[in-house]
Structure formats: C-alpha cells, structure tokens
Amino acid sequence: MKKLTKYSTIAACFGALLLGGCSKDIYDRTANIPALIPQVADGDAGEWKPYLLANNEEFSVATPVAVTNPDYIAQVNEIKAAQADYTSDEAALVKYWSAGAVLRWNEIMRELVSKRNLPPYQNDDGSYPAPSSTNPLAYPIFPFANPPYAARAYAYVAAAQYDALIAAYHYKAIYNRKAPYKVDSTLNVKIPKNDLPSYPSEDAVVAGAAVELLKLLFPADQDYINQRAQEHMQARILSGANVRSDLEAGQALGKAVAQKFATRARGDRAGTAGGNQASWAALENDCLARGEVPWYSFELPKRPPMLPGFGKVRSFLIDSLGVIALRPGPPPAVESEKMKQETLDVYNYIKNPSRERIRIVHFWADGAGTYTPPGHWDAIAADEFIKQDLSEVRWARNMALLNMTLFDAAIVCWDVKYFYYNPRPTQLNPAIKTLTGIPNFPSYISGHSTFSGAAAAVLGHLVPAKAQVFADMAQEASMSRVYGGIHYLADCQTGLEVGKKVGGYAIERAKTDGAE
Amino acid sequence: MFFKYLPACLLAGAILASTCRVEAQTETDAILMNKSQFCSGFLYSHSAWDEYWEGTLKRNNLNLGTVTTQSVLYMATYGITDNLNIMAGAPYVWTHASAGTLHGMKGVQDISANIKWRGVNHAFNQKSKLALYAIGGFSTPLQNYVIDFLPLSIGLGSTTFTGRLMADYKYKRWFTTLWGAYTYRNNVKLDRPDYFDTHNHNSNEVKMPNVSTFQLKAGYRGRYLIAEASLTRMHTIGGFDITRNNMPFPSNQMNASVVGAGVKYTLKQHTNLSFIGNVGYTFNGLRINDHYFLESRNVGKATTFSGGIFYAFYTQKTARAAHKDNMHQQ
Numbered sequence: 001m002k003k004l005t006k007y008s009t010i011a012a013c014f015g016a017l018l019l020g021g022c023s024k025d026i027y028d029r030t031a032n033i034p035a036l037i038p039q040v041a042d043g044d045a046g047e048w049k050p051y052l053l054a055n056n057e058e059f060s061v062a063t064p065v066a067v068t069n070p071d072y073i074a075q076v077n078e079i080k081a082a083q084a085d086y087t088s089d090e091a092a093l094v095k096y097w098s099a100g101a102v103l104r105w106n107e108i109m110r111e112l113v114s115k116r117n118l119p120p121y122q123n124d125d126g127s128y129p130a131p132s133s134t135n136p137l138a139y140p141i142f143p144f145a146n147p148p149y150a151a152r153a154y155a156y157v158a159a160a161q162y163d164a165l166i167a168a169y170h171y172k173a174i175y176n177r178k179a180p181y182k183v184d185s186t187l188n189v190k191i192p193k194n195d196l197p198s199y200p201s202e203d204a205v206v207a208g209a210a211v212e213l214l215k216l217l218f219p220a221d222q223d224y225i226n227q228r229a230q231e232h233m234q235a236r237i238l239s240g241a242n243v244r245s246d247l248e249a250g251q252a253l254g255k256a257v258a259q260k261f262a263t264r265a266r267g268d269r270a271g272t273a274g275g276n277q278a279s280w281a282a283l284e285n286d287c288l289a290r291g292e293v294p295w296y297s298f299e300l301p302k303r304p305p306m307l308p309g310f311g312k313v314r315s316f317l318i319d320s321l322g323v324i325a326l327r328p329g330p331p332p333a334v335e336s337e338k339m340k341q342e343t344l345d346v347y348n349y350i351k352n353p354s355r356e357r358i359r360i361v362h363f364w365a366d367g368a369g370t371y372t373p374p375g376h377w378d379a380i381a382a383d384e385f386i387k388q389d390l391s392e393v394r395w396a397r398n399m400a401l402l403n404m405t406l407f408d409a410a411i412v413c414w415d416v417k418y419f420y421y422n423p424r425p426t427q428l429n430p431a432i433k434t435l436t437g438i439p440n441f442p443s444y445i446s447g448h449s450t451f452s453g454a455a456a457a458v459l460g461h462l463v464p465a466k467a468q469v470f471a472d473m474a475q476e477a478s479m480s481r482v483y484g485g486i487h488y489l490a491d492c493q494t495g496l497e498v499g500k501k502v503g504g505y506a507i508e509r510a511k512t513d514g515a516e
Numbered sequence: 517m518f519f520k521y522l523p524a525c526l527l528a529g530a531i532l533a534s535t536c537r538v539e540a541q542t543e544t545d546a547i548l549m550n551k552s553q554f555c556s557g558f559l560y561s562h563s564a565w566d567e568y569w570e571g572t573l574k575r576n577n578l579n580l581g582t583v584t585t586q587s588v589l590y591m592a593t594y595g596i597t598d599n600l601n602i603m604a605g606a607p608y609v610w611t612h613a614s615a616g617t618l619h620g621m622k623g624v625q626d627i628s629a630n631i632k633w634r635g636v637n638h639a640f641n642q643k644s645k646l647a648l649y650a651i652g653g654f655s656t657p658l659q660n661y662v663i664d665f666l667p668l669s670i671g672l673g674s675t676t677f678t679g680r681l682m683a684d685y686k687y688k689r690w691f692t693t694l695w696g697a698y699t700y701r702n703n704v705k706l707d708r709p710d711y712f713d714t715h716n717h718n719s720n721e722v723k724m725p726n727v728s729t730f731q732l733k734a735g736y737r738g739r740y741l742i743a744e745a746s747l748t749r750m751h752t753i754g755g756f757d758i759t760r761n762n763m764p765f766p767s768n769q770m771n772a773s774v775v776g777a778g779v780k781y782t783l784k785q786h787t788n789l790s791f792i793g794n795v796g797y798t799f800n801g802l803r804i805n806d807h808y809f810l811e812s813r814n815v816g817k818a819t820t821f822s823g824g825i826f827y828a829f830y831t832q833k834t835a836r837a838a839h840k841d842n843m844h845q846q
Contacts (some may be wrong), residue, residue: 031717114712121761298617300578358662362707369762427615433619
C-alpha cells in the first residue's frame with residue numbers, strides 16, 4: 001500500500017508535466033475578432049475633408065468596365081477558381097483581414113516600430129553611428145524608430161490612408177459598381193455582405209497607401225510589407241468581396257495619394273532633426289549662457305540627444321508659430337528650493353517602490369523595443385474602435401485624428417525639451433536609480449505626458465462616453481514617469497496640460513471635417 | 517535573463533540549481549537522507565558577470581557594468597524511506613548593476629519541491645555500486661515579482677515541472693554521476709499589455725520555451741568529505757536571441773555551459789553539521805575547427821560561488837538507532 005502511494009505520487013508528478021505541456025497557446029486580443037460589420041456605412045465619406053489632397057478628385061480613378069463585360073465576368077471567375085480549393089490557411093487569412101484594413105495595417109505598423117525601435121550600438125571610438133535611409137540594411141538598420149520617428153510614421157500613414165479612402169468613397173459613389181456578390185448571386189461569399197459599391201476597393205486603397213509610405217519609412221522591411229499586402233489582396237479575392245480590378249484601382253489610388261504624402265515627408269524637416277556636433281554643442285552652450293545647468297546623456301558612452309530638431313518638423317495642424325505659442329513657461333531653476341524638493345520627491349518615489357507602482361511604470365514604459373507611447377495609444381484606441389463597429393473610412397478618420405495629434409505632441413514636446421534643455425532627476429541626484437531606462441533627451445516636459453494628454457483629449461472627443469477613462473489613463477501614464485524616477489512632477493503635470501492643448505487642434509479639425 | 521539563472525544559480529527552482537550546489541542532498545545529487553532523517557540549512561550564493569552573450573555575440577554593457585545577483589536559499593530534505601526523499605526550498609534574491617541607473621530588484625523568488633526516488637541500488641561487489649534515481653520537481657513563484665526587467669529581475673516567474681533521471685556509479689570512494697532533466701515551463705505574464713519578441717503580440721502573455729539540462733560530475737565521496745568537479749549544460753528548447761543592443765527577454769533562448777567544483781564537509785565530532793562550498797564558471801562551449809559545441813547564448817558569463825551550512829537529525833530515535841545498527845553491520 002505504501003509502495004502504491006509512492007508510485008502514484010511519482011506518476012502524478014510526471015502526469016502533471018505531460019498534461020501541462022499540451023497548451024501554451026497565448027491569447028491575442030485581436031487574433032480572433034469577428035469580421036467588421038459597420039453600424040453606419042458612412043456612404044457620404046466622399047465629401048469629407050482631406051488633410052493634404054486639394055480635393056477628393058485630385059487623383060483620378062478610371063471608369064470601371066461594366067459588370068456585363070466579359071472581362072468583368074472573367075474576374076468573377078477568378079474568384080470562383082481561387083475558392084475552388086479553399087484551404088484552412090486561406091480561411092484564416094480571410095478571417096484575419098476581414099476584421100478591418102485600417103486596424104490590421106495599424107497593427108503591422110506597431111510591429112515594425114517595435115522591431116526597429118532599438119538605439120544603435122556605439123562605435124569603437126565611443127561615437128554613435130546614425131542609421132542611413134540610403135543604406136537601410138547596413139547596421140545600424142534604418143530607422144531607429146524612436147517615439148518622435150514613430151509618431152510621425154503613424155501620422156503619415158494614417159492621414160494618407162484617410163485621404164485616399166475618402167477619395168475612394170467619392171469614386172465609389174460616382175461609379176456605383178456593385179460588389180461581385182451582388183452581380184453574381186451564385187458567388188460564394190466568405191465575409192459579411194454590405195451595400196457599398198466595391199470599385200475602387202477600400203481595402204486596396206488602405207493597403208496601397210500603407211505600402212507606398214512604409215517603403216520610405218521602413219525600407220529594410222519592404223519584403224515583409226509587400227508580403228502582407230499581397231496576402232491582404234488575396235484575402236479580398238478569396239472572400240468574394242472584390243474582383244481584381246476593384247483592387248488594382250484601389251491600390252493605384254492609395255499609392256498615388258501616398259506619394260503626395262511621401263513628397264511632403266521628404267520636406268518636413270524630419271530628415272535634419274538629428275542635428276550635428278555643432279548643434280549639440282550649441283544646445284549646451286545656450287543653456288549655460290542662460291545661467292542654467294544643461295542636460296547631459298546618461299548613456300555610456302554619452303549618446304547625442306535624440307532628434308533635437310524635431311520641434312521644427314512641420315505639423316499638419318499647427319503652424320510653427322503655433323508650436324512656439326504652446327511652449328509653457330520654464331521649469332523650476334535647477335538651484336531653486338522648488339527643484340530640490342521635486343528631486344527629493346522623485347528620490348522618495350524610487351527608494352522603496354511598491355509592486356503596484358512598478359506595474360504602472362512598466363505598463364506605460366513603452367521604451368526601446370516597443371511600439372512607443374504613440375503606438376500604445378493606437379492600441380488603446382483600436383481596442384475601443386473594435387467595440388464600436390466603425391466603417392472602414394471612419395476607422396481611418398479616427399486613427400488619422402489620433403495620430404495627427406500624437407505627431408503634434410511629439411513636435412511640441414520636443415520643441416519644449418530642447419528649448420529648456422533641462423536635466424533628468426538622476427543628474428541632480430545620482431542616488432535616483434530608475435525603474436525603466438532614462439530616455440536620452442532632456443526632462444522638461446514629459447513626452448509620455450504630452451502624448452497621453454493629447455491622445456486622451458482626442459479619444460475623449462471621439463468616444464465621449466469614455467472620456468473620463470481615457471483621462472484617467474493619461475494621468476496614470478503621466479505619473480508612471482515620476483514613479484519610475486525619470487521625471488519630476490512638474491514635467492508631467494505641465495506635459496499633460498500642454499498635451500491637452502495640442503489635442504484641441506485635432507478636435508477642432510474633427511468638428512469641421514464633415515464626419516460629425 | 518539568464519542573467520538571472522546563472523547568477524542566482526538557485527533561482528527558478530530546478531533549472532541551474534545544480535550548477536552551483538555541491539552534493540547536499542538536493543535533487544541533483546545521488547545522496548539520500550535515511551528514513552526519518554531531516555536536514556535543512558541555508559546557502560548563500562553570489563554570482564556576477566560583466567560580459568554576456570547577445571545571441572552568440574559576447575559583449576559588455578557600460579550601462580550595466582557588473583551585474584551581481586545574490587541569494588540566500590533555505591532548503592530542507594526529509595527521508596520518507598531510505599529510498600525516497602522529499603525536499604523543498606525557496607531563495608530570497610537581490611540584484612544590482614554597478615553602472616548605469618537601473619534600479620536593483622529584491623524579493624522572495626520561487627519555491628521548489630522535489631521528490632527523489634532511488635529505484636535501483638545494485639552492488640556489483642564490495643567495491644562498486646550503481647544507483648539509478650528518478651526525481652520529479654515543481655517550482656512556482658511565491659509572489660508576483662517583476663520578471664520583465666532583465667537582467668535585474670530576480671526570476672522568470674514561471675511555474676515549472678521537472679522530470680529528472682540520474683545514474684550514479686561508485687567505485688570505492690570515487691564516484692561519477694550523470695543526470696538529464698527536462699523542465700516544462702508555464703507561460704508568464706508581463707506588466708505591459710503588448711510586447712514584441714520576433715513579432716508583435718497583442719497580449720501580456722509570453723510563451724515560455726521548455727528547458728533541458730544535463731550534468732556530468734565526478735569526484736570523491738567519503739563519509740565526511742565530498743569533493744567533485746562538474747560540467748553542466750542548460751539548453752532552452754526554442755526561444756529567440758536578444759536582438760542587437762536590445763534588452764534581454766524572459767523567453768530568450770538561454771543556453772549555458774558551466775564548469776564547477778565543490779566540496780562538502782561533515783564534522784567528525786558533530787556529524788549533524790555539514791558545510792558546503794561551490795564555484796561555477798560559465799564558458800562559451802568548446803571550439804573545434806571554428807565550430808562551437810555547447811555554445812552559451814543569451815546568458816551572462818557568470819562566475820558564481822556559494823557557501824552554506826546544513827544541519828541534519830533524526831525525527832524518530834528508533835529510526836536513528838536502526839540506522840546505526842545498520843551502519844555497524846555494514
């Protein structure tokens with residue numbers, strides 16, 4: 001009997017081992033979400049206001065062939081042929097893309113940002129190499145997708161997708177070519193049907209705009225991007241939602257619109273935002289001349305400050321004088337009693353951090369190797385928009401508004417950071433050990449706070465019922481930087497206030513873009 | 517990362533526990549407590565590295581300097597029978613980086629429990645003897661400590677199950693032991709909502725690759741003195757490399773080759789009391805014709821030492837007497 005107990009205990013141990021081995025699949029929030037069924041079709045979106053296009057007919061879309069044309073019938077047959085040996089992999093592809101084109105391309109962008117958000121390793125002489133857009137695959141791979149870079153990338157792609165989509169809706173209304181499943185009732189349809197004309201395809205427009213801009217923004221990942229776009233278009237054929245000419249017209253339109261954005265991007269001053277040895281020295285000297293203590297890098301070897309010229313990058317919504325007008329007053333002087341107190345406060349936060357505080361720090365850290373704070377707010381927004389069953393074009397409009405304000409937040413915040421060039425808490429008290437990495441740029445004002453203040457304001461406008469929830473999240477994101485030991489309270493409070501004002505610009509636009 | 521395993525060699529329950537524990541009635545040695553004998557004690561470990569493998573690239577990191585992990589382990593073993601022991605232990609761990617600004621972490625880590633069974637104990641003759649063991653192990657975090665702050669996290673936070681088979685051959689007082697273990701590791705959860713490993717996950721859950729570990733050791737095992745040398749190989753089955761200049765991640769492929777040496781000494785005058793000491797050194801495998809074998813990967817090039825004191829006694833007088841009689845008969 002004793003022996004039996006012994007053996008069964010041993011067997012139980014190994015049994016648990018084997019059983020446990022069965023399931024390690026992880027739950028992904030959006031992997032299995034249902035196909036998009038918009039509550040409101042937004043069929044009038046062709047009249048909404050674009051960001052960069054002069055009007056919604058700036059790029060023409062050719063008249064489609066009639067649905068009675070043999071060429072069209074051949075395209076319907078292409079769908080039928082593709083569906084003939086419909087595999088489970090193809091079904092998975094259709095299901096994945098049916099959740100929404102804007103959502104999926106935003107997720108792909110978050111992935112690219114996470115992958116490329118790594119600071120370059122130093123040279124042997126202690127200097128740092130800069131990624132080169134002309135030689136993107138050589139180390140350090142272009143880009144270093146840090147928060148300002150990411151904010152700008154998300155904004156351009158979102159705005160191009162939006163401009164291209166409203167142009168597409170404009171042509172949809174004009175040409176009114178029905179979806180293939182409305183033309184041929186025998187067609188097998190794998191996704192929910194709707195009444196929207198299918199030429200040009202909204203999915204193809206979104207993909208076409210993304211591919212064209214991502215070529216510029218993430219040149220090292222072109223193969224991956226093209227592969228995803230190809231899968232996306234394949235899913236549309238397989239699902240019976242579009243014939244090939246719907247897709248080709250959509251991709252061409254998306255691409256043309258994106259090229260206009262790419263041209264703007266080449267001239268928006270982001271290319272020179274990294275500065276040079278002389279401009280870095282000037283920042284320090286100007287600060288000394290003002291009688292203040294300048295920021296220095298906490299990385300070893302000392303790394304040049306991140307994108308000091310980003311405050312001069314051209315916003316879509318705020319002109320350069322507006323950026324300066326948003327600049328808050330100075331932080332407390334380094335030698336002041338107030339600053340001593342603020343530094344002591346930070347020290348007290350990190351001395352014996354509670355587990356909950358560390359959780360908050362890490363929840364919002366969004367540092368190297370992540371999609372950055374703008375990506376985090378995109379994820380928060382996406383989770384909310386999924387629940388709202390928005391039309392594809394309203395998804396694009398909301399994402400564009402959000403990412404425009406995040407881009408503006410980056411510009412305004414970076415302007416403030418390099419205007420004051422204020423030291424991090426650890427510089428004033430080396431005993432302050434941090435619960436996340438110290439970002440390599442000046443302290444005042446907090447980037448997380450500015451991003452979060454702006455994003456929460458815009459999301460609160462788009463989803464009024466959740467305004468307080470977003471405001472609370474922004475408050476927590478802001479405080480996480482104090483809990484982490486990398487910001488003073490003043491950086492964060494002022495950052496939130498400035499961010500909220502930045503958000504006001506996108507809200508003003510939202511009120512007049514024709515969608516409300 | 518590893519950072520954590522090797523350094524705080526006792527961490528994460530069963531995995532590399534072996535590499536820095538000398539024969540001390542643990543799950544990785546061929547020693548058993550007698551029936552109703554109870555042994556417990558403390559082991560202090562100190563592990564430090566200033567170089568690590570980023571993938572297979574050996575590098576230093578001026579923003580970390582030397583990363584040190586220290587721990588104090590309490591562990592206890594009890595003999596249910598002469599051939600079946602149960603054991604349990606848990607460490608308190610604290611970490612520190614000598615350079616940069618990152619905050620050290622501290623706290624109680626994982627409790628581990630093992631059941632060790634000797635299925636074969638065959639004497640070929642007066643001098644040589646072969647024993648075979650099966651050991652089942654379990655470990656789980658005692659608290660929700662931070663795992664996503666490597667290399668300064670105190671552990672990986674995974675609940676693990678380990679199956680281990682061991683063979684021990686003894687000739688006179690010289691022995692050699694070989695064991696292999698397979699550790700199943702449960703998924704873990706991060707404090708952040710999403711993460712990127714080799715692609716993006718809209719999830720805080722991380723799939724943890726399983727681990728296999730092997731150890732070969734040999735040495736002298738007398739009544740009072742045990743001295744041994746060991747070679748340990750930990751291999752993570754799956755996982756990914758740290759990307760260039762990135763931080764380590766809990767599900768990295770952490771592989772390590774460790775050489776070690778240790779002694780245990782039981783006082784002659786007071787046989788209840790024993791002392792142990794051990795050293796371990798992580799190295800980059802063997803290089804033959806530009807090919808590496810047993811290559812270390814995504815772990816710190818750690819040097820570890822540990823020392824401990826253990827106290828053993830019988831919970832039943834009769835058992836002790838019986839054992840003594842038994843000893844005399846031998």
